[in-house]
Amino acid sequence: MPLTSTEISSPGMTINMGPQHPSTHGVLRLLVELDGEVVHSCRPVIGYLHRGLEKMFEARPYRQCIPFTDRLDYLAALNNNLAISQAVERVGNIAVPDRAQYIRVMLCEMNRIASHLVFIGTYATDIGATTVFLYAFRDREKMLDLLEMMTGARLTYNWIRPGGVPTDLPEGFEKAVRSVFEELKVTLDENNRLLTGNRIFRVRTEGIGVISKEHAIAWGATGPVIRGSGVPYDIRKIAPYEVYDRLDFDVPVFDQGDCMARYLVRIEEIRQSMRIVEQCFKDMPEGEIMTKMPKIFRPPAGQAYSRTESPRGELSFFMVSDGSLNPVRVHVRAPSFIHLSMLPDLLKGVKVADVIAILGSLDTVLGEVDR
Amino acid sequence: MQSYVPFVMFTAIGFAFIFVTLLMARFVRPSAPNPNKQETYECGPVPVGDAWNQFNIHYYLFALLFVVFDVEAAFLYPWAMAFRMFGLYAVVEMIIFVALLGVGLVYAWRREALEWE
Amino acid sequence: MSVRVYTSSKSYRAGQFFGGLIVSLIIIAVASLLPLLPWYKLNPVLDFIGLHPWLNAFLKAFVVVNFVALHVLFLIWLERKFAGWMQARLGPKHVGWQGLGQTLADAIKLFLKEDIVPAKADRQLFAIAPFLSFMPTLLTFMVLPFSAAWIAYDYDLGALFVVAVSTNVALGVLAAGWGANNKYSILGGARAVAQLLSYEIPMVMMILAVVTLSDTMSMKQIVLRQAHMWNIVAYWPVMIPAFLIFLTCALAELNRTPFDLPEAESELVSGFHTEYSGMRFAFFYLAEFANNFFSAGFAVTLFFGGWYGPILPPVVWFTLKTLILICVMMWIRWTLPRLRIDQVMGFCWKVLVPISLVIYCITALIALK
Amino acid sequence: MPTPEAISKLQQLFSETQLKVDWAVKDLILDVECDTFKKLCLFLRRNTDFDCDFLADITSWDTGESFPLWYRFHSMSLNHTVIVRTNVPRDNPIIASVTDIWPGADWLERECFDMYGIDFEGHPFQGDLAQMRILMPKDWDGFPFRKDYEPVFSGDPLHGPQERN
Amino acid sequence: MGVKEKSVTKEEMESWRIPIPGGAAIIAPVERIAQWARKNSLWSLTFGLSCCAIEMMSTAAPRYDLDRFGMIFRATPRQADVMIVAGWVSVKMAPYIKRLYDQMPEPKYVIAMGGCACAGGPYRDSVTIVKGVDHFVPVDVYVYGCPPRPENLINGILKLQEKIASEHVLTRNGDRAPHREPIIIGENA
Secondary structure, X not given: OOOOOOOOOOOOEEEEEOOXXXXXXXXXXXXXXXXXXXXXXXXXXXXXXXXXXXXXXXXXXXXXXXXXXXXXXXXXXXXXXXXXXXXXXXXXXXXXXXXHHHHHHHHHHHHHHHHHHHHHHHHHHHHOOHHHHHHHHHHHHHHHHHHHHHHOOOOOOOOOEOOEOOOOOOOOHHHHHHHHHHHHHHHHHHHHHXXXXXXXXXXXXXXXXXXXXXXXXXXXXXXXXXXXXXXXXOHHHHOOOOOHHHOOOOOOOOOOOOHXXXXXXXXXXXXXXXXXXXXXXHHOOOOOOEOOOOOOOOOOOEEEEEEEEEOOEEEEEEEEEOOOOOOOEEEEEOHHHHHHHOHHXXXXXXXXXXXXXHHHHHOOOHHHHHO | OHHHHHHXXXXXXXXXXXXXXXXXXXXXXXXXXXXXXXXXXXXXXOOOOOOOOOOOHHHHHHHHHHHHHHHHHHHHXXXXXXXXXXXXXXXXXXXXXXXXXXXXXXXXXXXXXXXXX | OOOOOOOOOHHXXXXXXXXXXXXXXXXXXXXXXXXXXXXXXXXXXHHOOOOOHHHHHHHHHHHHHHHHHHHHHHHHHHHHHHHHHHOOOOOOOOOXXXXXXXXXXXXXXXXXXXXXXXXXXXXXXXXXXXXXXXXXXXXXHOOOOOOOOOOOOOOOOHHHHHHHHHOOHHHHHHHHHHHOOXXXXXXXXXXXXXXHHHHHHXXXXXXXXXHHHHOOOOHHHHHHOOOOOOHHHHOHHHHHHHHHHHHHHXXXXXXXXXXXHHHOHHHHOOHHHOOOOHHHHHHHHHHHHHHHHHHHHHHHHHHOOOOOOOOOOHHHHHHHHHHHHHHHHHHHHOOOOOOOHHHHHHHHHXXXXXXXXXXXXXXXXHHHO | OOOHHXXXXXXXXXXXXXXXXXXXXXXXXXXXXXXXXXXXXXXXXXXXXXXXXXXEEEEEOOOOOEEEEEEXXXXXXXXXXXXXXXXXXOOOOEEEOOOXXXXXXXXXXXXXXXXXXXXXXXXXXXXXXHHHOOOOOOOOOOOOOOOOOOOOOOOOOOOOOOOOO | OOOOOOOOOHHHHHHHEOOOOOOHHHHHHHHHHHHHHHHHOOOEEOOEOOHHHHHHHHHHOOOOXXXXXXXOXXXXXXXXXXXXXXXXXXXXXXHHHHHHHHHOOOOOEEEEEHHXXXXXXXXXXXXXXXXXXXXXXXXXXXXXXOOOOHHHHHHHHHHHXXXXXXXXXXXXXXXXXXXXXXXXXXXXX
């Protein structure tokens, strides 16, 4: 019999984590009930960034919705642009030229790399390794340079639009991308050694926050979270959009379902994304980059949805049109929103420090959760 | 008594250093209290309940273990000064003493007193 | 439109490395010059042999307090600069030469900052906590031998005194954590006490090992025994593991990164000093860095032959060794992630304590020879 | 895409269900009445030919007369998507909750409640307005995504809705 | 509601200053030192809301490196001098920001970063968004942009430093509202 009897329970202590907390990744509020260091129960409170975005879409013409999607998942704005553009294209039956599709895929993958680099950095900070955060941001700046070269913005690009993309690749883009990737491959390995090879990092993440395969499916987890639990669910493979079916890439899947697995999935995805971008340069055909779109865009009445794989998971826009200028309803299926709903289950009985580790490994963006 | 003079002096000066600094700061620093400022900080929201409540027993067990081992160390310090007089005999005795403690540690380990859970 | 794409070649990275090396050497050189100037000349003056003992002690205490305060200013700058170098950035740069005035600005600002005492806090505990955390640190400086002449008080029970006094830091931390009536503080304080107390044991055992080898508890005598050979070289089979254990425990006592749970920023906001503002907070900072200097200096005394070294004056050697050790601690701090509380405790009780007991027994056998 | 046999079996069991295939994305779309909805969900989850173990999305909107609800299910093993649509009346918006079949429906249903006031029968927080609210503040008046929603401006930035200016 | 603008006379302002024997001859250098210290040691509250928070993190990251200016991030408001409101503020969030601002010790400054924090930004016609943080906390520097580039934020910080350097700092009363003249950066953006 252990000396520490759990029968003597102390009255719980309810702690607020957030809205202003160094590691809640935005303004998430966790109401954590503690017994000493052990979490009894946890209740996430969200909505601190709620701005009624879906309602605002209803008062705007289709193309004017795009700038707002930048600010949903602000770490991967282009993926959001792509998702809503696809929804609009499906509602209005618009075909996109091949070259535009390649450019879209390429940029989305580059944005995915930038987003995952933020994950590596913030996750390392959550675990306590501040330096990796700065290394990751140093690398991310280079990715942002590339994206800025293409789109003219650092964070909110507002660039992919229904019918294609507005501008072709700039001069010397390929060379710049290649040189940055060369470096990124080296620094990624360095960062990886700093964390993955680190014993402290391993004991902090291995076997922590385990999501079983069934659990992940039942709760609707997507993206790196479900792939970390051993389910090869990647929209790019199971329902390919744009030109993903023509590209050769792997979907990294890890079976452990713990924080480490989710972290490794993302590291591996960076490598795969680089592979995709390099292929895009090789395969890209010449041609148009934008379909001719009517000045006043009125899609036929109907419903459509898009499914895309954003860095966080399955990002899908659902759109209802009644034939007028504005959509009747735009709904965003935000992966982070679904992942956060798993938290109360995941956090039962863990230590306080693990709360942060688990929350960080889900890589939620609150702008997307609250909409 | 003479040997305690530096000790007393250091304590007094250390105390005075902090005290005088805080006192001087008191005259120059602004002060604009308001009810929100006086309240306990807990990430923005109003704190739920009080922070002073009973604590988990794990901390207590570690404190107990600490006391045992620190007393051991306190015994060993005079021993370390004097063991050369008695030679190997003293060392063996000390090792037995430490081993006894080690057995205690193993006992606590086996009874899962060292687990935080 | 063209955007500059920043690239870095292999030679650039090599340049960065050697640049960093040169910068660190310069830092060390500057650091060694700092104590060189006043100390060496003040040495005979400071001893005040003929003075009345009370006045003598007073002057010494006064000098030590000022030394601690000034050195901490430098150490914080060093820490930030070192962090900047490790993290591929510049660190403080615009306040004074290379940002040397940075810490001074911080200190003055904190001095002029409003002081908040939460309404629900225990005012007495809240007020006394900075005293409790700074005073033990200061007292330990009393027996730290910078050189054979420059030691404030050559206490014949020096090592025991350090052990006895430095444990009291935990008291200050607990007072801060409990007094503020803040949940983060309380968790931080409780963690701190559990951690500080636990790591005290292997640390005490390792100090004891050196004491056993030197057959004295006076800090000065411990160094004098190493006149020909450093402890860590002379008795390397036991002293190298002993030093590593000592370093680990020192990191834990200092709340530095693999063990910075009491002030873990990602879960406990600022830990035990969450509610402290202005000058009171500054004293926690002061105590932390003073403690850092002391721990490194203590390790130098125990294992690295204290002030002994060729050419340069003893005080410089001592400071140099100490600073190198501090840099090692910073290096560890900015590299490693943080452990969890149960892992920290498990590591101490299941790994360090048994190993340190064994090492101590071996040391005793060696010492007998 | 489920097999034709499976679809015909579904049609036998749920004769009132309207069945449509969206060939553009090869999705099966099922229109059901409110009261048979839960039964259909159970069937989709348990029938091995459909095996919809993954709830991807729930949403609703306001047509002015009713609140259509739109569910998207996915089958991990068979890799197909089934969309279920239903209508709840505007004057008494209530529908069976699917949280007992797919626990992930919890927050999605709460969001529908928060925005449109649709009540989910069997949801753990059903009837508890403060607990059901998820994105809006607990004391918010009305359901903001309804077409006829008119905010009551308080003028105080720290409490209540903000004025449009 | 909004920030109350108190009108004060010059004598009243003078009366807040701490009486130091020696008068202006002593106050002037002391004040200069205090200004220098305050402007060079702006500790910021780790507090990000949305997109701008990412740019704020980038500003602290190696390429821009806020530590050069002596600016580090502190997690608790008790040790912070400046609050960078980076992102949009919803009605649900506003009371918390107000409380956080209140809990910071004097002297304290606010930088409204991004269009949303300055004036509501693209969400100006959303009912749940507060049209600018200046509705409930006094703002020293407005940095426009959506989100502003790191260079822009650094510009704002430097402007704030200039402002602090020209402030009468040795006042017993913490309420600096009458002194406030907000600086606006890139408003035509």
